[in-house]
Amino acid sequence: MAPALDFEASNDRDGQGLEDLSDNIDAVNVLKAEIKKEKGMMEKSEFDANKDKTQFRQYEDACDRVKSFYKEQHEKQTVAYNLKARNDFKSNTRAKMTIWEAMERLNSLIDESDPDTQLSQIEHLLQSAEAIRRDGKPRWMQLTGLIHDLGKLLFFFGAQGQWDVVGDTFPVGCAFDERIIYPETFKGNPDYNHEIYGTKNGIYYPEIGLDNIMLSWGHDEYLYHIVKDQSTLPPEALAMIRYHSFYPWHSAGAYSEFMDEHDQTMLDAVRAFNPYDLYSKSDDIPTVEELKPYYLELIDEFFPNKVIRW
């Protein structure tokens, strides 16, 4: 149990009463922390607190590679493209392989949108999972960390480039919010001045629920569908996967008018996940072979079929 606060000890005339009280408060706090830990949702992760956040996501200072990536993405993610991408996705199976094979396959991809890491994807995935594990989070969340970027496999399955695979996401079919990074680059998007898609609500209405919003097609949306159909991971894990790149929403508060009640709970989950994705990028490089046995077992726990249809 945590020690009583000094302040209480020194200001205490009728010692016993206050001590009991502070014991009770401690007990309640420990219990609360345990409940939150159980749910994998500490309000502010220990991990988050220890990082210098000014080192990450500095898009103004980013190199040209990142800037031109976003210009292309923002110009090409239209409603028409998104409908087509979803249609293509549903109409075939691109590959059959295990989760671990997918991680290895992804290894040759260096993400052009990312100003914070040049590491391979397998290393980024293990860094995220290990940070979650180190903080004593539940096993389902560790696994979510391990797989959250596997949707980048899309790149090898006939993607048009990286612009429809990686990077932050945003809704299409309504006005592009100013809180998306490089907002001025949307001016080149054919939907920008569209009579419906260019309006605040566009094809949606307030409180419609994010499930009904079409988010720009990429690794989040793709993996979300695969995991939803083929694993036993909980709704929080699915939200962490589907929304982890939706920075304008989870970090800048944009598009909150479209949320329903369920999204509120999911937002807490996504925010709890975010630091492990972002700030683990400065951690030591993990040793893949050493960690493999632990994670193979974890994968088996939540994916009933070893071979996944991608």
Ligand SMILES: O[C@H]1[C@H](O)[C@@H](O)[C@H](O)[C@@H](O)[C@H]1O
């Ligand atoms: O550059 C990164 C990277 O592509 C991540 O995988 C994605 O989740 C982030 O949102 C993005 O900013």
Ligand SMILES: [Fe+2]
């Ligand atoms: Fe990602």
Ligand SMILES: [Fe+2]
């Ligand atoms: Fe990531």
